[in-house]
Amino acid sequence: xxxxxxxxxxxxxxxxxxxxxxxxxxxxxxxxxxxxxxxxxxxxxxxxxxxxxxxxxxxxxxxxxxxxxxxxxxxxxxxxxxxxxxxxxxxxxxxxxxxxxxxxxxxxxxxxxxxxxxxxxxxxxxxxxxxxxxxxxxxxxxxxxxxxxxxxxxxxxxxxxxxxxxxxxxxxxxxxxxxxxxxxxxxxxxxxxxxxxxxxxxxxxxxxxxxxxxxxxxxxxxxxxxxxxxxxxxxxxxxxxxxxxxxxxxxxxxxxxxxxxxxxxxxxxxxxxxxxxxxxxxxxxxxxxxxxxxxxxxxxxxxxxxxxxxxxxxxxxxxxxxxxxxxxxxxxxxxxxxxxxxxxxxxxxxxxxxxxxxx
Ligand SMILES: C[S@@+](CC[C@H](N)C(=O)[O-])C[C@H]1O[C@@H](n2cnc3c(N)ncnc32)[C@H](O)[C@@H]1O
Numbered sequence: 001x002x003x004x005x006x007x008x009x010x011x012x013x014x015x016x017x018x019x020x021x022x023x024x025x026x027x028x029x030x031x032x033x034x035x036x037x038x039x040x041x042x043x044x045x046x047x048x049x050x051x052x053x054x055x056x057x058x059x060x061x062x063x064x065x066x067x068x069x070x071x072x073x074x075x076x077x078x079x080x081x082x083x084x085x086x087x088x089x090x091x092x093x094x095x096x097x098x099x100x101x102x103x104x105x106x107x108x109x110x111x112x113x114x115x116x117x118x119x120x121x122x123x124x125x126x127x128x129x130x131x132x133x134x135x136x137x138x139x140x141x142x143x144x145x146x147x148x149x150x151x152x153x154x155x156x157x158x159x160x161x162x163x164x165x166x167x168x169x170x171x172x173x174x175x176x177x178x179x180x181x182x183x184x185x186x187x188x189x190x191x192x193x194x195x196x197x198x199x200x201x202x203x204x205x206x207x208x209x210x211x212x213x214x215x216x217x218x219x220x221x222x223x224x225x226x227x228x229x230x231x232x233x234x235x236x237x238x239x240x241x242x243x244x245x246x247x248x249x250x251x252x253x254x255x256x257x258x259x260x261x262x263x264x265x266x267x268x269x270x271x272x273x274x275x276x277x278x279x280x281x282x283x284x285x286x287x288x289x290x291x292x293x294x295x296x297x298x299x300x301x302x303x304x305x306x307x308x309x310x311x312x313x314x315x316x317x318x319x320x321x322x323x324x325x326x327x328x329x330x331x332x333x334x335x336x337x338x339x340x341x342x343x344x345x346x347x348x349x350x351x352x353x354x355x356x357x358x359x
Contacts, residue, residue: 058343059086060287061351064333068285068353069146071096077146080129083154085111092118101125103178130269133276143279150287167233167249175260185256189226194218205255212239213252267293271300275324278356287351294350301327301354325354
């Protein structure tokens, strides 16, 4: 593969590190946001003709992400969750260079075609964002000005029955984002022992009926192997009552997906790795969709943005050796009512942003 390095080296000086000018609360007044000129690229609907699959992804919190990452010419951004390429496209439209990483071959293939017009400014990479330091090093890139992680699965992955994420449409029990992985949802529900399933249903799904759900799965698989998403959804419906309109299998499916893709371990590694690849003034932006992820991101950002630590047993506060971030806003940013109206999947999104201090 020939790697188009040159454009990546032509970094305009003085672009990164404008923390002082950034001031997150001022974002609402930013010219671009006021003029509403970020329409193109915010809504994506495209057809992948040969496979008859549809990618539909409105990049979530796009305005806020733009305000945070300021993707101007000369900046280099690592988009760890390329997906349909929605966020990457809005960065590229503004002149930034983007390394777009996804572990899903279908997403990469689609986004590569969609963003081909940006030539050398866009570099697609298949990999896991937890390896962002080695992925970037392989591309000859030392530091980037921004890292984005828009966590979880894409609309395409959710809506495509053959990927096995959905409890609404039948498909093989799969749930792997990376089809090179040798462990799928089918392996988990058929091979794991009951106690292990209870643990992940509780820890990753926050499912109160974890024990009942795991028992029902074990009972069912003694009769015959559990092969499909609807088969599993029906088994869980027998154990978990329907409350507040939510499908009873929601939490268990989430737990299985997180376990199959090792999403919590991977997120932790990626957060730590982002500190290695961000340049001074570089921005880390993470969009999460459930409380487990958001808690991990919040704790990570707090731990690295506290200059001193105080403990009751210490005579005085001590310097925090992990201190290397500053938080433009301590609170998570949620989508506006208008965004939720046009894109209901944005409903539970939370964006957290941190800026890297000097090395
Ligand atoms: C929510 S979608 C991203 C959508 C994208 N921001 C857009 O605007 O089109 C998440 C994507 O990230 C990918 N992904 C999730 N976890 C990943 C990981 N650990 N490493 C690489 N890609 C990951 C998924 O395969 C999926 O395509």
